[in-house]
Each structure stands twice: as structure tokens, then as C-alpha cells.
Amino acid sequence: MPPALIWFRRDLRLSDHPALVAAVEAAGGDGTVVPVFVVDPRLWGPSGAPRRQFLRGCLADLREQTGGAVVIRSGDPARVVPDLVRETGAGSVHVSFDAGVYGRERDAAVERALGDVPFVRTGSPYGVTPGRLLKDDGTPFKVYSPFARAWRARGVHSPAPRPDDVAWAEGVPTEDLPPAQDLRGTVMPAAGEAAGRDVWAQFREQRLLGYATARNTPGADATSRLSAHLKYGTLHPRTLHAEAQELAGDHAEAVEKFVGELIWRDFYADVLWHRPETAREPFNPQMRAMRYDTGPDADERFAAWAEGRTGYPIVDAGMRQLHGEAYVHNRVRMIVASFLVKDLHLDWRRGARFFFDHLVDGDLASNQHGWQWVAGTGTDPSPYYRVFNPTRQGQQFDPDGAYVRRWVPELRDVPDRYVHEPWTAPGGLPEGYPAPIVDHAEERRVALDRYQAVRDA
């Protein structure tokens, strides 16, 4: 049999990998498998340093796991992949289905360039492949809850077996790993499949039990921390789903909440699959009329937000966590996003772009639609008057200030009861910490007026 080529993209693992299983089967008993990763300038170029570094770590891990067999090539996949097929004499190319805006076009181009060589898509990075779940009338879901009901009713496949003793092709010329990135002091999560398994095992054993409530407390660090692994496919959500279900007897509520988060990921991927333009445009077309501030003054407010010096502790802590860990706690993402859009009156796309550039887990579907949800332009028919109050959110979810003190050391000595509104502290603002750059109550009214204007239009 001729070799089979497995082209890794956002599925950088060997376990529970249906496309890899398909490649091994295609190679038969005596054929080899050629593991390939293409460094595509169109994806690599726009990625921020944290994502590049994490991807690099995943490739290093994959190379180790395959005994050094992974072939790395840079360039346009529509040229690189057919070249490799010619070089190796591969009889088929195997991939996981990519539902992304760019990915599906790229794959179509590669498939055309391959001519008669089969381009085989097996599995996808989701529990349910985007586009598969439709309402009874045949149209896509626009609301999370009904989508989640349908997702749970449909069920998820069992994990695919990990192929053992794969005959990896040897001696195919490869480039080195892509260059290490200058992270400017950002502390990164460990990359690769084994690291992902470790994070998952720890979460499953230690934090899943309390997940339903503790996940909202940023100071407790009770979330799964699996987002980067899901983004790069070092873990598959199907694996997590199956292994979480094993605990459902004792921890039904926690497991349901956790699976609910996996479904959110699938939901937003599904939304983007049906409406690719919503990576840039409001999901709700009416919201195109929304007015956002621009100009030098707006730029200065954006800079204060981006650098974590707004004078609102929970906002500043969140943005400093973004720089410190290339990651932000989920609830705090909502708070800082709400602040940008509703207190500073800036376009959600500016914030989404900044997140995407700085997060290690930056995923187009989840990022853009998470922002759209907060901005009130997205899928959730949310009450327009839902405006996060950064002080109240801080007091409610970080009552002892553990989170804000971790990231904003200037607040270390401010007593708990003032830590989310240090400008009211009897001793005044601590040295080096700014006064609030805007008045929340005032800006809330401005935001509500602007939403009202869109509704009236």
C-alpha cells in the first residue's frame, strides 16, 4: 500500500483522533503514515505571540510522540500538501473537518490541487460538527438553549481508539520548529497532548465537583483552563464529555454545567458556520446602526482599557491577567468586555481584536460571538438594559479581593470593603493607582440611550 498522509491542523494529538485512525487504515498493514504540519503564513502571520508559542509547544510534543516523524513545512497548503504527496507517493490525504471561515476555503483549494488523490475529512474538533444540528423547520438555531437541548438529545460519539504502533514514515525532509516567540514575561500554560491530559485530570479530580458555583469566582481559579487545549485540539471535547459523564452519578449538576460549556463552544462554531460574515459584522443586522466613539479621545480610553489602568479594579485586574497569562477568567472577560462597549462606548470589534491577539486560546467563533453577546449585537435576545456594573461584579464575585489584589498589587493594602471602589477608601487612592477614568452610572445612561436610539430607528 502507498503511504497515507495525515495533515494535522487544530487537532494536535494522537488519542481520540478519527482522521488519524482513517489514515492508519488507509495505509493498511504495510503502508506508512506521513504526519504533516503546514505553517501557513495566512494563519501564522496574524497570530499573537502566545498562540504561536503554544502551537510551537504542541508541535514539539507531537514530534516527540511520533519519534521525530512529524514533517513541518512552511507555505501555502495548496502548494505544500500536493508537493508532499508527490515526494512521498502518498495515496490519500487525511484531515479533521475544518469548519472555520478560512479553513473551509483553504481545504477546498487543497482538494482541487490534489486532483485525483483523495482528500478525506474525518471527524471535526467539535462534539457535534457545525451545520449538523438544525431546527425542525430545517433552519439553524439562533438561541443557545434549544441548540443545547438538541445537542444533548442527539448525543456524542464515543472516543476513537488511539492507534498503537503506527508505522510513521521516516526520512521525509522537514523544517525546524517555528521560532520561539518573545513573550515579554507572559507565563504560558504547558502545551501538548500530555500537558492537556494533566490539566484535564487535575480539573476532573479536584475542581469539577465545585464547578457549578466556583467557576464564577475568579479568585478561586476554579475553571477548567482547557480552552487553549480545545483550541489546538490536544484534547477533543468528545473525550472530555465521555470522561465527565463517568462522574455524572455523583456530580450531576457540575457535569451538566461543564458539558454546557462544551456545547457553547459548539454553538458558536455552528453560528459562524452558517453566518461566516458574523466574524466581522453584527449577528443582529439592526445593530449596524449602533454608534461607537472614535478619534483621539476614544483611542486614549482604549489604551487605558488595554493597559489595565481604568481605575476600576476588576477591569484592570482582568486586563493585567491577559498580559500576565495570555488568559482571562471567563466572568472577567464579560466584565472587561462590557466595560469597553458600555462604559467606554467603543466598538466591540476593537476589543475582540485585542483579545484575539493576546489570548493563548483565541478562537474566532467563541471570541467574536462572546463579544457580540456582551455587546448586545449577537445571538442572545438579551435585555438591552443588562449593563455590568464593574464595582458590583467585583463585590459579588471577588468579595475578598483575592483576584484584584493578585493582578493589581497597588491594591494590596486597601481593606476588603473598599477594594472594588478604592476611590472611596478613607485613606484615599493607593499610591500609583488611577481614579476611575469614567463614571459608571453616567456612562450606563449614555449606553442605554444609544441602544434606545437603535431600537427607535
Next chain:
DNA sequence: TTTTGAGTTGTTCGA
């Protein structure tokens, strides 16, 4: 086609 129930994550006010 019509109807009905529901919609991730909120805030403020007044009792």
C-alpha cells in the same frame, strides 16, 4: 398559521 413559553452569566429600587 397561531399561540405559547422562554430567553447564560444584570442592576436598581423600595419595602
Next chain:
DNA sequence: GTCGAACAACTCAAA
């Protein structure tokens, strides 16, 4: 401090 009601109507999903 705690609690329920009001916020204001609209869209979506499914019967």
C-alpha cells in the same frame, strides 16, 4: 443586608 419587582418589549422555538 435581603428580597422581589420592574426594567420593555421582542424574537425564537416548538407545539
